[in-house]
Every structure is written in structure tokens, then in C-alpha cells.
Amino acid sequence: MPLKIIGCLLIVSAAFSAGTLLSKRLYRRRDFLSSFKTFLQALKTELRYNGGDIFSLVGACARQTGFPIDVDGDKPFEVSWQEAVGGIPRYYSLCAKDLELLTECGSQLGKTDLEGQLSHLSLIEARLDSLIAEAGESIAKKSRLYKTMGFFVGASAAILLL
């Protein structure tokens, strides 16, 4: 009997952990998008006041804000950015829309005058805001649900075993 109880407890905790893990993915996505926004704001400032080449500006802003993107200066910027976006770990649980916005951001960087660059980044930022809001809603709706579901699925399995 004690073994059965221990087994049931393990099942419940495993299912609850799975639910928590799923819920954390939602937070990671939101945090990534928020750090992207901080990166964009830093990039806008650097573009306005520094005016260095795009590789060094992006590199400096990424380091400053902890945004996980690393562009390689030996290739055309757009290619380099696309490769960097492709190399973002799945850990951040980004959806197709997020990746599309990231790619679009890099497609115009460095190609226009300062006004054009700032307008482009503002447009990306506006679209990013709606993605951040959507990620926030997902957390509100699904985070507790995943945890509760995990717990109840584990509990149901344990009851069946008992």
C-alpha cells in the first residue's frame, strides 16, 4: 500500500510538473518578446545618436539588452539576420507570427536613411506590442489552466491506480 501511495504521488507530481512546464513556455515567449521590444528601443536610440554601422549597433544593443541575437559581419546584413533568427533556440517557444516579425525587422535594417529606419522600427514595435498583449492574454488564460489540468490529470490517474 505505501508503495502505491508513493507511486500515485509521483504520478501527480509528474503531471503537475508537465503542466507547469507548459505554463512556463508561455512566460518565456512573453519575456522574449518584451526583450525584443527593449532591443528595438535601444536600437532606435543608437541609430539616432551613434550612427555607427548596423552590425556594430545591433551587436551592442543585443549585448546591452540581453536579446539573444548574434549577427555575423562577414555576410550581407539581411542574410546574417535571417540566420540569427533561424538560430534562436526553441526554448523561447516562439510561434510563426513572432518569427515572421523578427525576419521582417531585419529585412529593412540598414537599407534606408535615418527617418526610414526609425519609422520601420516604430512599425515593428507597434506590431510587437500586439504580440506582447496576445502573449499576456495567453498567460492569463492558459497558465493556470495548464497547471490545474496537470494536477487533475495526475490525480485522476492516481485515483484509477488506487
Place this chain on the structure above:
Amino acid sequence: MKEDVIRYRQAISCLTEPLKSVLLQNEAVFAQKITEIRLRVNRPVSVQCTAERYFISNTGSPTAFCSDSMLKADRQTIENVVHTICDYSVYSRQNEISEGFVTLRGGHRAGICGTAVLSSGTVSNIRDISSVNLRIAREVRGCADGFLLRNPDLRGGVLICGAPNSGKTTFIRDLARQLSYSYKISLLDERGELAACVGGEPQNDVGLCDVYCGYPKSVAMLQAVRSMSPDIIICDEIGSAKELEALEECRRCGVSVVATAHADGNSGQILRTNAFSTLVYLDERRISAIKTVGDSRAA
């Protein structure tokens, strides 16, 4: 590797495929004598050499005759080339672009033309770029040797006169390099043709000159006199009223000026500043005459 080949490769590195490969393939033909590569939207690519002009056939071989089956530059190619020459950072070269050129590593220059974007009556940008003229920089070290041997003391001021493409800039660059080891020289490089600074580092050998890069010449002259205590100020292509005023100020402060001017430089206005005692005339990249201002006025 020969310097010509290094410079040629450096200059064509900003071009896109297939143009870059084709020009690399013809390195032996072009490296020593190339002066310009001209790209025009949907027109054949032309390569200007010292004495002749070439087009590139679709098979990649150079020919002196232009026909329909030539390698052409489309709009996308031109756009990509502009992005490359700006290091993928067009915004950081905005001032140069609105002036109509971008300086590349190695001192090469890309002239740009298209549709002007005007702001308060001045060109603030160029859109729909239709032509790119890549001018390959070539330093001729020692081209001022003969002149310096005959005129070792230039502190009376020297005006170098000649028609466009007569070698004034090459001559004055070598003069600046050589003089910088004997005098304190301030080099005013408004259009990036003399020192061709990229990131503050001169791409051409200008010795120990203090380089004022991108400053209007009239402003740079006054700043140099006030802050760098030069023995000689060297600059390219003077002529505007403000520059002449600044020249007079230099003379008053006892700073000599070595400068170039288009045509014969004898129009009077430049000489009336009394900033020059010697006139050097260039023709087809050689000194054709050296006169004193007195001779010139008497003539």
C-alpha cells in the same frame, strides 16, 4: 601580390554576383589600367580604363563594342551594390549620399546619381538610384618628387591648376605625404578624396598629416589655424567666396596654403588673396609649367 591587383580586388569586392566573378576573371586585363566601373540601370556595365572603354559580354569576356548581348546591371543589382558600399548601413552614409558619393575602404569612391529628394532647397537624399560610378583610387607615390626638388620651400603658398582629370588630386596627395615629414600639415579633405578616411583612419597614405575630414574647407581652414598650429594647410579645389576669405585669414596668420583649382587658376580672385607665390600647371598628369605669381600677372 602587386598593389594594383590588391586595389582592384578591394574595389570590386563591393559588387554583387555575377559581376564580381566576371571582373575577377578579367583581373589580368583590368587591374593595372582600370579607372572606373560604371553601372546603370538596365544598361550594359562599362569598364573605363586609362585609354579605352570596355563592355562585358554575357560570356564574361571584355569587348570594346556595345551590343544587346552585354552584361547589364538591373535595379536590384544597383540597390545591392549601394547597400554593400554603405556597409549595409545607408543611414550612416546619408550625408555622403546627399553629396553624391560614398568613400570606400581603400580610398575608392562610388559616385551615385538618381532622383533628388529636396528639403529646404538642398538635396537631402537620393532615391531611385540609377547609376553608380565606382572610381578606383590609385596613389602615385613620388609623383611630386620632381617639383619638390626644384621648389623645396613651399611656404610662400602654391596653387596647382589644371583641367579635370589632369592629376591635381594625386599630385597634392603625394605633396601632402612628403611635406608631412618636414612640416606640420593640416590636410582639409572635404570630399574624402585626399585621405579618404573610413572610421577616422586615412585609407590613402598621407603621412603625418592632421586630417580634417568632411569639414567645409572655409570652416576647416579657420579651425586648423586656431587649433592645430599648422605650418602649411593643404586642400583640394578652392574657389568659393567663403574659401577665399578663409585664405586671406590664413595669410594674415602666417600659415601657408597649398591648394588646387580648376582650369588655369588665373581668374584673379584666387590670386588677389596673395596666399600663393607659385603656380603649378598640370596637363595630362604631368607638370606643364611652374610660374611665380609675378610672372603670371606680367603675362
